[in-house]
Amino acid sequence: MMTSAPQSFREASARLRVQGLLDAGSFTEWLGPARRITSPHLAALDAPVSFDDGVVVGQGLLEAQLVVVIAQEGLFNGGAVGEVHGAKIRGALLRAIEVRARAVLLCVDSGGVRLHEANAGLIAISEIMRALFAAQAAGIPVIALVGGTCGAFGGMGIVARLCDALLISEEGRLGLSGPEVIETVKGVEEFDSRDRALVWRITGGKIRRTLGEATLLLDDDIAAFRAAAAKEMMGSKTMGDSPRQRGLSPDALQTLEAAQRHLEARAALDPGIRDGQQVWQHMGLGEEVALMDPAEFNRCLEARER
């Protein structure tokens, strides 16, 4: 009836994201909701459970290429990782190796560890990290997609940064400790979590892209995420010519040594810089940054990076 707006990635459920990212009708879910593998730990605390424990995993096609897709549901317990939830992600990463997937699409939408099963969640995230390394070692690129309501925080903020590419929307957030936690412990002067503009200048898609932590800034549009993920997948090396292999590769060491220098340089930024605004000022960018749309913003940064 009406001309429909682009389908918001942020507003879509994990299931709808999966549907929109993959070629139509190509998705097969593993351990789907009908299996009812819910969290016994939530139930023990009389908290609501979900049929898929808040994460959808399976395989499908992206531009006719076999991919594994993992999508956390940010609205269920803040997308937090519990025992079942974590095991599903780990299993899916390992299965990507088995089925020789062309890539893994990891839709991170999580505050980190689920407190109701905190110990299981913490170990699970460590296991996810190991499985992710294994997939990468097998030459399968893992692409993080961040644009949900919870962003990528805690252990899942680390996991997102382990991926080969990180696609983020302006609404997406990426960090370690949530602003509320910092405010609670260190006081409102350190971090006013109610100042949304500040929160986004510290953790939001634009500043993450500016610092090179995100590969690309995207519109809040599932189709934009799909197109960017496909491009990343096609641009990545295929299994045959992967530089990642068992044993010490001089390549890998040098890459990490270069990353070390890069991160050291960033940490040496003027200690007075505590706000994304200052980072942009430091780069000679002004107020105009705020209203630039993602395409314009990527172009602006690419021009500087060249």
Place this chain on the structure above:
Amino acid sequence: METLHLELPSLQDDTLSPQTLLHGVVSSGNLEVLVEPGPDAARCVFEVQTAAHGFSEVWQAVLCDFASRHPVGGLTFSIHDAGATPAVVSLRLDQAYQSLRTS
């Protein structure tokens, strides 16, 4: 959590696809509903787990209306509810039914 089991008469629609379907999300004021084939073509089964206590009468009323509004005989609806209002419950059930028809 409170649980509720309800079996209600309803017409059957043979054209509905027999696959299972999950609709909605368990988050504050919302619910998820899993639709699956049920045991009896003339009845529909509801399994509800809800965080809101003391609302079994309201649930009964909402689900009765739903079962009489649509031909959902032969289906089972399993619901995890995190405090949805009856309006949201009805809407999600209607949407789930609609998805069944179009999938």
Place this chain on the structure above:
Amino acid sequence: MSMSKKALLDRLFPAGHEVIEAGQVLCGWGQTAAGRVHVIGTTEHAAIDTRIALALSAAVLRGVADDGNQPRPIVFIADTQGQALSRREELLGLNGYFAHLARCVNLARSAGHRLVTLIDGEAVSGGFLAFGLLADVIVALPGAEVRVMDLRAMARITRIPYERLTELAGFSPVFAPGADNYWRMGGIHALWTGTEDWAAQLQALLQGSHEDERARLGAERGGRKLAASVAQEVLHGHG
């Protein structure tokens, strides 16, 4: 260096060690019966910030580069209260520094370094995830506190009464702080007591598999019944 850390090193490496502490970061070597091992870690319940994360990753990279084709084991001493809580650190992308550290640790594993973590003091949440928890073998020393969050804070955030949490913590290892809980869940391989010969025990850990066996361990020990089976089902199941 604190007396306790020095005593720990003396006990682990009676044949000698040379470990420097600078800004809550430990770095050096210890002598075992099987040869030298790298010692890398944190002290005084360090809140891991970008500086510490960079010092740790630099130490790991140096170890990998120096050893070349003769990778020696790395012993991590974990003593961390978690990640630093700071706006500037978040702005810098602390999670990215942790990811980098994790990559370096994984590089060391790929290069054939055996990785052993000894928890001496505290091991909390993000600070633990970044390096200690990634080792091939993880050991809690006596008095080690391992946790994500204490129960009072957890009660406040989850709005579950504290009394209910403490009651449940009595029989479930899944959320309450405690090295023994992590042992039951397979996240910690061994709990050492005060009376054993730690040098010999460490020695025994310096060889072994690089596989991640924690989920299986958790199932065997009964503390984590689903992680292994669920991952296996996803890996081999049919939908």
Place this chain on the structure above:
Amino acid sequence: MNAPQPHRVWNQEAQRRQARLQRSVPFAHGKEVAPADMVSLLEALLEPGDRVCLEGNNQKQADFLSESLAACSPQRVHDLHLVQSVLALPSHMELFEKGIARRLDFSFAGPQAHRLARLVQSHSIEIGAIHTYLELFGRYFIDLTPQVCLIAAQAADAEGNLYLGSNTEDTPVIVEATAFKSGIVIAQVNERVDRLPRVDIPAGWVDFFVVAPTSNHIEPLFTRDPRHITEIQVLMAMMAIKGIYAEYGVERLNHGIGFDTAAIELLLPTYGASLGLKGKVARHWALNPHPTLIPAIEAGFVERVHSFGSEVGMEAYVAARPDVFFTGADGSLRSNRAFCQTAGLYACDMFIGSTLQMDLAGNSSTATLGRITGFGGAPNMGSDARGRRHASPAWLKAGRERSGGGTQVRGQKLVVQTVETWHEPHHPTFVERLDAWQLMEDMGMALPPIMIYGDDVSHVVTEEGIANLLLCRSPEEREQAIRGVAGYTPVGRARDRTLVENLRDRGVIRRPEDMGIDVRDATRDLLAARSIKDLVRASGGLYQPPKQFRNW
């Protein structure tokens, strides 16, 4: 014979004013008072028992003056009688807690509703009455004229002329009542400038001004983030637009604030346009500059808006749309609460707003136990003005429906309540008895604090449908019409199903499907903006939302 009494003095008020000014001399340089001297000045000129108006509406607040008053010694300043629109600041409450003020006549106490109720119960405060805005403004000229008013303005010049900027709000009516009845007018300003953009209050009406250390506080009360609009609210907005706006051809209207009405504003340019309603409904508004109205303005739906006050972040947008908004020569919004309330009461054909509770007679209230919120402007907007004489199609049609085919001598304002049947699992909107009755008993009030009287309500919109109360012919029908849209609340489940179906057949109750609305179409995709960022885009970058609403 009534001969003039020989000894009667006819200018006692003016003499008293002179004495006050005399006592203030040491603390002022001409009209300008240093912030540090403000407490001394107030202590010098105020007298126990004075009627004081401390300007503060739900937007701008004379916060510095309020804090200064609260810092006065209760030995010197006490038993004041406050006559003011809104109690919003903690310092307002301190005045009563310290005994500086004792009696209160007011309209609204949203943020301080709990504290106010506690003060009433501990007898620390005497409440004269809780008013609507127009009522209180009226009494400023009859029996509640302030002796001293403490107001807020944007800027002053050296002589004491004042510029009010976008938030004129209550200032003119307060100053008018005070200055022309020998009162003292004291203003706090954000800045002193050599030349004002325009003079809103002439220096001759102003006795003192102070440049406050920080700019006066303004709450962005009328900003609703479209992110939080639900599908249910979209559905209700569709019903309201198709079943009421289109049906009656409502051209002149006021919206209450809330997500329900924000949804309507955001559906006009999409759903409304698809029904061909552009230019036919919602053309003239009495409304604050709601950011959610931007898409409808840009789409050409909205022709004119007059405002009670302004809204933070809308300044540049308003200045760039002078054909739509009332603006001064300097470009800034000209708002005026008293005039806009009058406009809402007499010149609008419809009010639509939400409430927390409604009873079987259609009476509604936002009062809940332990809170005295008061009324604000809704009762004026949401009432049929019996003084109205001019006709319009919407007014005539509603009047025809009410008269039921009898001789029609008047029209009827459309007063629409749009509510979800439950606002939370344990809080049904429809109730047998309003909490307001209990509150009345607890607080010793003369009447229950009812926001909108049931006999003024023309329509109730819920997710279940629309009840047209104009068509009800008896209290029983009215009750069943309300039950018939009350969903699964206890009130709704106690409906007489036969009677309700009867009412549906007569069009008294209409379900979405009766209006040709497919519930499946009610998705957030219909919203012309789904985020604050979308609103900024729609405004061409002119709307500058406050930081708590931005994510950039």
